[in-house]
Amino acid sequence: MPKVTVDGQEIEVPAGATVLQACELAGKEIPRFCYHERLSIAGNCRMCLVEVKPGPPKPQASCALPAAEGQEIRTDSPMVKKAREGVMEFLLINHPLDCPICDQGGECDLQDQAVAYGRGGSRYHENKRAVTEKYMGPLIKTIMTRCIHCTRCVRFSEEIAGVDEIGALYRGEDMQITTYLEQAAAHELSANVIDLCPVGALTSRPYAFEARPWELKKTLSIDVSDAVGANITLHSKGREVMRALPRVNDDVNEEWLSDKGRYQVDGLTKRRLDRVWVRREGKLQPAEWTEAFGMIASALEGDKSSIAAVAGDLLDAETMFAAKALVNACGSRLTEARQTGMTYDVSNLAAVNFNSTFAGIETADAILIVGSNVRWEAALLNVRLRKAVKAGAKVYIIGPEWDPTYPATFLGSDLKLLNRIPKELGDVMKSAQRPAVIVGAAALAKGALPAALKLVDKFGLVKDDWNGFNVLHISAARMASLMLGFTLPGGMGDIAAAAPKVLLSLGADEMDYAPYAGSLKVYIGHHGDKGAHHADIILPGASYAEKDGTYVNAEGRVQFAEKAVFAPGDAREDWTILRALADALGVTVGFDSFSELQAKMIAAVPALGEEGLADYGALPKADSGAKFEGELAGYPVKDFYLTNPIARASEVMQRCSDELLHGADVKEAAE
Amino acid sequence: MADRTPAPDTPELRARWGGFAWTPENKTTADWHIAKYPEGRQRSAVMPLLDLAQRQVGAETDTQGWLPLPVIEYVAKYLGMPVIRVLEVASFYFMYNLKPVGKFHVQVCGTTPCMLRGSDDIMAACKKRGMVKGGVSADGLWTLTEVECMGNCATAPMVQINDDNYEDLTPERLGAVLDALERGETPKAGTQEPGRHTSEPAGGPTTLKDMVSANHDYRGEW
Numbered sequence: 001m002p003k004v005t006v007d008g009q010e011i012e013v014p015a016g017a018t019v020l021q022a023c024e025l026a027g028k029e030i031p032r033f034c035y036h037e038r039l040s041i042a043g044n045c046r047m048c049l050v051e052v053k054p055g056p057p058k059p060q061a062s063c064a065l066p067a068a069e070g071q072e073i074r075t076d077s078p079m080v081k082k083a084r085e086g087v088m089e090f091l092l093i094n095h096p097l098d099c100p101i102c103d104q105g106g107e108c109d110l111q112d113q114a115v116a117y118g119r120g121g122s123r124y125h126e127n128k129r130a131v132t133e134k135y136m137g138p139l140i141k142t143i144m145t146r147c148i149h150c151t152r153c154v155r156f157s158e159e160i161a162g163v164d165e166i167g168a169l170y171r172g173e174d175m176q177i178t179t180y181l182e183q184a185a186a187h188e189l190s191a192n193v194i195d196l197c198p199v200g201a202l203t204s205r206p207y208a209f210e211a212r213p214w215e216l217k218k219t220l221s222i223d224v225s226d227a228v229g230a231n232i233t234l235h236s237k238g239r240e241v242m243r244a245l246p247r248v249n250d251d252v253n254e255e256w257l258s259d260k261g262r263y264q265v266d267g268l269t270k271r272r273l274d275r276v277w278v279r280r281e282g283k284l285q286p287a288e289w290t291e292a293f294g295m296i297a298s299a300l301e302g303d304k305s306s307i308a309a310v311a312g313d314l315l316d317a318e319t320m321f322a323a324k325a326l327v328n329a330c331g332s333r334l335t336e337a338r339q340t341g342m343t344y345d346v347s348n349l350a351a352v353n354f355n356s357t358f359a360g361i362e363t364a365d366a367i368l369i370v371g372s373n374v375r376w377e378a379a380l381l382n383v384r385l386r387k388a389v390k391a392g393a394k395v396y397i398i399g400p401e402w403d404p405t406y407p408a409t410f411l412g413s414d415l416k417l418l419n420r421i422p423k424e425l426g427d428v429m430k431s432a433q434r435p436a437v438i439v440g441a442a443a444l445a446k447g448a449l450p451a452a453l454k455l456v457d458k459f460g461l462v463k464d465d466w467n468g469f470n471v472l473h474i475s476a477a478r479m480a481s482l483m484l485g486f487t488l489p490g491g492m493g494d495i496a497a498a499a500p501k502v503l504l505s506l507g508a509d510e511m512d513y514a515p516y517a518g519s520l521k522v523y524i525g526h527h528g529d530k531g532a533h534h535a536d537i538i539l540p541g542a543s544y545a546e547k548d549g550t551y552v553n554a555e556g557r558v559q560f561a562e563k564a565v566f567a568p569g570d571a572r573e574d575w576t577i578l579r580a581l582a583d584a585l586g587v588t589v590g591f592d593s594f595s596e597l598q599a600k601m602i603a604a605v606p607a608l609g610e611e612g613l614a615d616y617g618a619l620p621k622a623d624s625g626a627k628f629e630g631e632l633a634g635y636p637v638k639d640f641y642l643t644n645p646i647a648r649a650s651e652v653m654q655r656c657s658d659e660l661l662h663g664a665d666v667k668e669a670a671e
Numbered sequence: 672m673a674d675r676t677p678a679p680d681t682p683e684l685r686a687r688w689g690g691f692a693w694t695p696e697n698k699t700t701a702d703w704h705i706a707k708y709p710e711g712r713q714r715s716a717v718m719p720l721l722d723l724a725q726r727q728v729g730a731e732t733d734t735q736g737w738l739p740l741p742v743i744e745y746v747a748k749y750l751g752m753p754v755i756r757v758l759e760v761a762s763f764y765f766m767y768n769l770k771p772v773g774k775f776h777v778q779v780c781g782t783t784p785c786m787l788r789g790s791d792d793i794m795a796a797c798k799k800r801g802m803v804k805g806g807v808s809a810d811g812l813w814t815l816t817e818v819e820c821m822g823n824c825a826t827a828p829m830v831q832i833n834d835d836n837y838e839d840l841t842p843e844r845l846g847a848v849l850d851a852l853e854r855g856e857t858p859k860a861g862t863q864e865p866g867r868h869t870s871e872p873a874g875g876p877t878t879l880k881d882m883v884s885a886n887h888d889y890r891g892e893w
Contacts, residue, residue, distance in 0.1 A: 164752075164753030164755055165755060166755070167755035169759055169763075170675050170762050181740070
């Protein structure tokens with residue numbers, strides 16, 4: 001642990017720290033453009049110059065200089081001030097003075113640092129360089145004249161995303177950042193380069209010229225587009241969510257966000273259900289709340305208990321608890337959240353949890369993925385797996401092939417081969433210090449969970465400080481629904497068998513409605529998607545941006561999201577609809593306000609009241625008779641950009657799907 | 672600076688170069704270059720391979736050679752690296768031609784020492800023979816490029832034509848070199864000054880004169 005002096009203040013820094021990190025530890029701000037904590041060190045912007053003794057009598061780039069014992073670092077000397085002014089002047093030579101029409105204005109590193117560390121005025125009167133715009137796809141808008149060549153975007157796509165597609169062509173003054181032949185940047189994390197870009201060279205195309213950062217209300221929220229539960233901030237103006245940006249949370253999403261989580265928000269204003277509809281003579285027609293409630297009450301006349309509730313993938317825990325309370329109050333137990341019909345055993349939640357945690361999986365040294373296209377099902381988890389592989393982990397995948405962006409061995413898609421483990425896989429897993437198995441939704445659907453639990457003993461997945469058994473869900477609501485007991489042993493089959501008179505569909509858009517032809521189907525949700533098409537009554541609800549709520553991600557992390565905007569039109573927060581419905585049905589659910597509902601929920605499931613990882617106890621004993629069976633024909637996510645009703649309503653996601661996935665398919669077919 | 676953008680990606684370009692593959696000799700050479708680097712580091716061989724590919728294109732088209740995009744993609748695939756990384760290298764170094772060139776690529780140095788010694792006249796002489804900067808001359812023989820210092824300042828002015836340097840030029844001497852090339856001959860590379868061998872001082876040695884004919888021990892003299 002070297003001791004260094006920063007501006008006269010002596011501090012001890014961790015071994016391997018750079019001078020820049022030492023200065024930060026001492027509380028000094030060091031301006032920088034190319035340096036980024038999560039990327040490799042480039043040292044090409046020169047903005048982080050400081051004075052270091054011993055050493056040559058000139059300013060040194062602190063980001064690339066290791067902190068060493070006895071260094072005397074000055075960040076406030078005249079030399080440093082002059083050096084920063086000089087670097088800033090050079091950076092601004094070719095940077096256009098178009099801040100008033102630049103979307104980065106107000107959140108621009110160059111703008112801020114020019115004010116803080118630059119000279120007052122310009123001495124440059126010659127012509128500036130101009131660079132043609134580069135096409136980078138439907139999400140990234142480029143104004144390359146503004147680029148200062150920090151290469152953060154190049155390093156991100158190479159190191160984090162693992163898709164080498166952005167590069168710096170030509171050299172010197174002519175250097176240009178581009179993709180090969182200006183193809184669209186086509187991976188699930190591409191839009192993170194917009195956040196990384198310290199200037200306005202890469203900006204958000206859907207958000208272009210929409211708002212200034214200081215006009216936006218920022219609300220802390222949780223991304224519901226997958227089960228990672230990425231921490232986001234919703235930026236809203238008036239009643240509209242303008243954009244979603246990631247928040248830093250090293251345990252969950254680091255500081256990245258998948259393109260879907262970032263850009264599905266424009267779907268929040270499209271295809272919305274903003275009034276009550278009821279089906280009369282086969283056609284949905286506008287109606288009043290009382291009329292709809294009356295229809296539901298009369299359908300349940302005589303036998304209140306003939307009611308069932310199915311939860312969708314985007315729901316918060318409170319809505320599910322309220323629905324369960326209502327259904328139970330009616331005397332029914334028919335609640336199910338696994339809308340696609342999965343029936344795995346949920347008596348022990350540790351068996352269906354991502355036990356290694358997302359941050360922990362980085363330290364695994366042998367990983368077996370059974371039936372999961374991690375890149376599409378949890379793009380941010382794939383980033384972690386990539387890190388693990390970089391640190392030396394070996395990855396084996398069972399299932400149809402996909403491009404993992406890191407070296408991995410595909411063992412085929414027949415689950416039977418796990419009954420007799422291939423020798424190579426067995427040797428690697430058994431000799432690993434921290435082996436991990438990830439069971440994906442495709443394998444769960446094949447009923448592979450009991451057999452997968454046998455791998456715990458076989459591979460020694462559980463060690464003193466390590467639990468390597470992981471199930472990766474793809475629905476943001478899944479873990480919360482399991483914790484609330486929103487399930488039936490036979491899954492959706494039990495509900496279909498009971499043939500309830502009233503089926504409450506809480507935003508369930510992926511379920512099969514065919515078995516419920518005789519039921520009154522009540523859809524409580526926010527988008528006119530598949531569920532609404534089948535519904536007899538539509539009660540407009542609120543999306544994740546329009547209600548407070550608790551979410552539990554795939555690793556069992558309880559997180560709280562806040563309401564950013566109001567739901568449009570007549571739409572109400574879901575719990576209020578369920579509360580009003582309870583009155584209409586003449587039953588008591590025991591809460592009159594959101595805080596009462598929440599308190600009741602926490603009383604029922606205390607873990608939901610504490611933000612952080614829930615404790616599910618030890619893994620269950622495996623059933624020794626269980627066998628892997630079946631062929632993994634495909635993965636549940638067929639189109640990364642269109643997995644939920646919000647994304648399907650989003651023009652941006654639609655365009656991404658057409659251009660990046662469909663367009664690519666056409667090209668492959670032509671080859 | 673010359674235009675360094677790659678030749679446009681047209682169907683004709685794909686049709687002409689899409690089927691590019693090493694000749695058997697070049698494949699041996701390419702693998703020999705790759706074998707110089709440790710396993711997993713084969714992308715270190717990108718520069719010699721691009722040069723080799725350019726020479727093969729040159730042999731096929733009877734020019735100095737250039738790098739069409741399909742050929743760059745072939746090299747990327749051969750080394751198992753992303754094509755953007757190969758294009759970065761190809762667009763960075765001047766020795767890789769990204770557009771078609773003539774049989775002889777005349778690169779005239781225009782940096783200060785050469786300029787002071789008359790590179791403007793050399794350039795004018797080249798243009799007089801029908802060469803155009805950055806393009807191929809009408810007869811398909813010449814491509815003219817102005818380049819920065821080639822490190823032959825002691826024998827300025829100079830031009831580089833394909834793999835050889837021609838130094839101590841005057842418009843007449845350059846004319847003789849170009850005439851010889853045009854006739855298919857191989858003119859003497861290096862200095863064109865009669866009596867000069869390499870880059871020794873023009874009027875005989877100016878220092879260490881006692882060492883010209885035999886070894887001389889200067890140690891006692893300072």
